[in-house]
Amino acid sequence: MIPAPFDYERAESVEHALSLLAEREDAKLLAGGHSLLPLLRLRAVRPSLLVDVGRIEGLAYVRDAGAAIAIGALTRHHDLARSPLLQEHNPLVSRAAGLVGDPQVRHRGTIGGSLAHGDPASDLPAVLLALDGEVDVAGPDGVRTVAARDFFLGPFQTAVGQREMVTEVRVPKLTGDHVWSYLKFRRRAQDWATVGVAALARRSDGGVAEPAIALVNMGATPLRAVAAEAAWAAGEDPGALAAEGTEPPSDTNGSAEYRRHLAQVLVRRAVAEAAAR
Ligand SMILES: Cc1cc2nc3c(=O)[nH]c(=O)nc-3n(C[C@H](O)[C@H](O)[C@H](O)COP(=O)(O)OP(=O)(O)OC[C@H]3O[C@@H](n4cnc5c(N)ncnc54)[C@H](O)[C@@H]3O)c2cc1C
Structure with missing residues (x-):
């Protein structure tokens, strides 16, 4: 579909972008455009002004x-x-x-x-x-x-x-004591994650301390898998508790039940990969 009409301004600085945003309540920033442009084409959003920040100098570092x-x-x-x-x-x-x-x-x-x-x-x-x-x-x-x-x-x-x-x-900054993994299950190489897992911890006394496990696509926002983190720190199976407290969506890539199972499998794999570093 073709986007609804909009005005376009290119911001030269952060201050310029903010002043343009203040001009209209429905103005939207445009950076890489790879999430916003598909929404414009679907007419899921209809800003009357796009403020292009993509060429502001000094913000890519x-x-x-x-x-x-x-x-x-x-x-x-x-x-x-x-x-x-x-x-x-x-x-x-x-x-x-x-x-x-x-x-x-x-x-x-x-x-x-x-x-x-x-x-x-x-x-x-x-x-x-x-x-x-x-x-x-x-x-x-x-x-x-x-x-x-x-x-x-x-x-x-x-x-x-x-x-x-x-x-x-x-x-x-992570230190030499940190262990980490990022795993993502998807149907095709270029797809969003059906489920993804970021796992991070610090090696300590033969186990791990400060474990962090965050889940992709297992709820309305990215989520910390708190119960799985505690299990990891206790030397128990974090996978068994990976889906606790989550509300995964059901869509064409998988049902909620399938995602819960995937989260368990991926958390186990991520923790094993992290431990092997
Ligand atoms: C085919 C395809 C596959 C993709 N696969 C993945 C994937 O596997 N994993 C993944 O994580 N992402 C994926 N993406 C999304 C991609 O990473 C987007 O580029 C990203 O999510 C949005 O960044 P952008 O710079 O393109 O933002 P834009 O599309 O320009 O903007 C997105 C939103 O953020 C706002 N915005 C932009 N910059 C700022 C800012 N500095 N401050 C405040 N608001 C801002 C905009 O107003 C808009 O609402 C995919 C996109 C496509 C098209």
């Missing part, structure tokens, strides 16, 4: 920020996957980014767009949740920092307001 790695909102999935800094300090992010869609999607889609879009089937939101990362959101009153656990509010709903823009994402 991966930087060493001390204990964290800072990632600019316009950084493409491809660049996350290839970043030497992430490969060294947080390979979980580069691994998951390298599994997003196909090469075309990875060359256009941005981390800011992926997080702000709030699709529970997306890969990077669950990774951010497992890592306890944080997101800087610029708005009319300045920049605020939102923790990953407070960021995802519902399907396609996040803590980013209509007049706000994600500017930076920070993830912790």
